[in-house]
Amino acid sequence: MRSLFRAIKFAFQDIFRNFSLSLMTVLILVLMLLSVNTLVVIKFFTSQATQSIKDQIDVSIFFAHTATDEEIAEVQSFIKSFPEVSNVQYLSKEQVLEKFKEQYSDNENIIASLEELDENPLGSTMIVKTRNPGDYNKLIEALSVPEYEDIVVAKTFVDTELAIERINNITTQVERFSVILTGLFGVIAFLIIFNTIRVAIFTQRVEITIKKLVGATNWFIRSPYIIESFIFTAISVAITYFLMRFAAGLIDPYVAVVFKKDWLLTNYISSNIMMLVGSQFVVVLLLTIFSSFLAMRRHLKA
Amino acid sequence: MINLEGVTKRYNKQSTALEDIHLNVEPGEFVSIVGQSGSGKTTLVKLIIAEERATSGKVSIGDWDITRIPYRHVPLLRRQIGVIFQDFKLLDKKTIYENVAFALQVSGESGARIRTVIPRLLEIVGLPHKKNSYPHELSGGEQQRVAIARALVHRPKILVADEPTGNLDSINTQEIIEILKKINEFGTTVVLVTHNREVVNQMKRRVVTLDKGRLISDVKEGKYRL
Numbered sequence: 228m229r230s231l232f233r234a235i236k237f238a239f240q241d242i243f244r245n246f247s248l249s250l251m252t253v254l255i256l257v258l259m260l261l262s263v264n265t266l267v268v269i270k271f272f273t274s275q276a277t278q279s280i281k282d283q284i285d286v287s288i289f290f291a292h293t294a295t296d297e298e299i300a301e302v303q304s305f306i307k308s309f310p311e312v313s314n315v316q317y318l319s320k321e322q323v324l325e326k327f328k329e330q331y332s333d334n335e336n337i338i339a340s341l342e343e344l345d346e347n348p349l350g351s352t353m354i355v356k357t358r359n360p361g362d363y364n365k366l367i368e369a370l371s372v373p374e375y376e377d378i379v380v381a382k383t384f385v386d387t388e389l390a391i392e393r394i395n396n397i398t399t400q401v402e403r404f405s406v407i408l409t410g411l412f413g414v415i416a417f418l419i420i421f422n423t424i425r426v427a428i429f430t431q432r433v434e435i436t437i438k439k440l441v442g443a444t445n446w447f448i449r450s451p452y453i454i455e456s457f458i459f460t461a462i463s464v465a466i467t468y469f470l471m472r473f474a475a476g477l478i479d480p481y482v483a484v485v486f487k488k489d490w491l492l493t494n495y496i497s498s499n500i501m502m503l504v505g506s507q508f509v510v511v512l513l514l515t516i517f518s519s520f521l522a523m524r525r526h527l528k529a
Numbered sequence: 530m531i532n533l534e535g536v537t538k539r540y541n542k543q544s545t546a547l548e549d550i551h552l553n554v555e556p557g558e559f560v561s562i563v564g565q566s567g568s569g570k571t572t573l574v575k576l577i578i579a580e581e582r583a584t585s586g587k588v589s590i591g592d593w594d595i596t597r598i599p600y601r602h603v604p605l606l607r608r609q610i611g612v613i614f615q616d617f618k619l620l621d622k623k624t625i626y627e628n629v630a631f632a633l634q635v636s637g638e639s640g641a642r643i644r645t646v647i648p649r650l651l652e653i654v655g656l657p658h659k660k661n662s663y664p665h666e667l668s669g670g671e672q673q674r675v676a677i678a679r680a681l682v683h684r685p686k687i688l689v690a691d692e693p694t695g696n697l698d699s700i701n702t703q704e705i706i707e708i709l710k711k712i713n714e715f716g717t718t719v720v721l722v723t724h725n726r727e728v729v730n731q732m733k734r735r736v737v738t739l740d741k742g743r744l745i746s747d748v749k750e751g752k753y754r755l
Contacts, residue, residue: 240622440607
C-alpha cells in the first residue's frame with residue numbers, strides 16, 4: 228500500500244515537473260482520439276444517409292378493385308409472415324381515394340371526372356417495407372404466383388429496382404472502405420501512441436538507470452509510469468469527449484436540415500457514451516501501458 | 530568482504546576488459562584501485578554492483594556469491610553497497626532531500642524513518658540548507674556530497690567510489706576525500722577507483738594497480754606508479 232501511494236505521488240510529481248512534456252503527450256493523444264472520433268462520426272452519417280434512402284424505398288401492392296377483404300387479409304398475413312418484412316401499411320379503397328383527391332386537388336378535370344362516377348374506381352393498396360432493399364426481390368417473387376394473379380394488379384418494385392441495386396452497391400462499398408480506413412487509423416493511432424510514450428520514456432532514460440543503480444526494483448520504477456498512463460488517458464479521453472459534444476452542438480443544426488432530425492449527433496454521442504468513452508479509454512490505456520513497458524525494457528537492463 | 534577469484538570479463542572476442550583478476554578486500558579496508566583509462570577499473574566496479582556479469586571466475590560479497598546473481602536479487606545487493614560516481618547520477622527532477630530519500634523509499638522504508646534519517650545525513654555532508662534545491666542549482670562538490678549522503682542511507686558495509694573526484698577542482702576533491710576517510714574510520718570498507726595521482730599518494734593506504742585488464746601490483750601502503 229505504501230508503494231502504491233509513493234507511485235501515485237511520483238506520478239503526479241513527474242507530470243508537473245515535466246509539465247511541457249506531459250502537455251504535449253495529452254495534446255497528441257487528444258488529436259489522435261479526435262481523428263478516430265471523426266471517423267466514427269463519418270461512419271454514423273454514412274449509415275444515417277443510406278438508412279434514410281432505404282427508408283424512402285418501399286413496394287406498393289395494388290389490389291384489384293374486385294378483391295375481397297378476405298383475400299386482402301390473406302395476402303397481408305402472407306406478407307407479414309416474411310421475417311424480412313419490417314412494416315406493412317394498408318390503405319383501404321376510401322383512403323386511397325382520399326389521397327388521390329388530395330394529390331390532384333389542383334386539377335379540376337380529374338376531380339370532376341371522379342365525381343361523375345357512381346362508385347370508387349380505385350382499389351386498396353398495401354405499402355410494404357423490408358429490412359434490406361435486397362429483400363424486395365424475394366417478396367415480389369413470392370407474390371407472383373397464379374393464385375394471387377387476380378387479386379394483385381400491380382407492384383411498383385420494377386421502377387425502383389435499379390435504385391435499390393445501386394444503394395446496395397454503395398452501402399457495400401462504403402462499409403468496405405470504412406473497414407480499411409478503421410484499420411489504417413488503428414495502425415496510425417498505435418504508432419502515434421507508441422512513439423509519444425517512447426519519447427516521454429526516452430527523455431527519462433538516465434533517471435530510470437539511476438533509479439536502478441540505487442536499488443529500485445523494476446516494478447517500483449514502472450508503477451509511476453503506469454499511473455501516469457492512466458492519468459494521461461483519462462484526461463485526453465475526457466477532453467476529446469467534451470470537444471466532440473461541443474462540435475456536435477455546432478454541427479447539429481446543419482445536420483437537422485439534411486436528415487430532418489434535431490440533435491441527431493448529440494443524441495448519438497449521449498446514447499453511446501459508454502461504448503465511445505469506455506472502449507477508447509480501455510484501448511488507449513492498454514496501448515500506453517504496453518508502449519511504456521516496451522520502451523522502458525531497454526533502460527531497465529542496467 | 531569483497532572477493533574476486535580468477536575473474537575475467539570479455540565484452541566480445543576482441544575486447545577483454547578484465548583478465549584473471551584475484552582480489553580480496555578485507556572488512557574496514559580503504560583500497561584505491563588505479564590505472565589508466567581502459568585498464569578495467571570501471572568494469573571492476575560494475576562487477577561488484579552486478580551491473581555486469583563475469584565471463585568466468587567468481588565474485589562474492591561477504592558470503593554472497595553474486596557471480597550469477599538472479600536479476601530480481603540485484604536491487605537487494607545494491608541497497609547493501611553504497612556507490613558514488615564521477616557524474617554524481619542524481620535525479621534532475623527531484624530535490625536534494627527527495628534524491629536521498631528515494632534510496633530509502635525503494636526499500637519500502639516508512640515516511641517517519643525517512644524524515645528522521647535524511648536531515649541527519651544532510652547534516653553529515655554539510656548540506657542541510659540545500660535540501661529543497663535541485664541538483665543543477667548545486668556545485669559539483671555539493672552534488673557529490675549529496676551522492677555520498679544517498680550512498681550512506683542504508684548504512685552500507687561497503688562504499689564503492691568510481692572516480693568521485695573526476696569532475697571536481699582540487700578544493701572539492703580534498704573535501705570529498707576527507708569525507709570518504711571519515712566514512713572508512715567508522716568501519717565502512719571503501720573501494721576508491723581513481724586515476725588522481727595526488728589523491729592516491731596522500732592516502733598511504735592499499736593501492737591496487739590495473740593495466741590493460743590485468744592486476745599488475747597490489748601494495749599495502751602504495752603510491753601511484755603509472
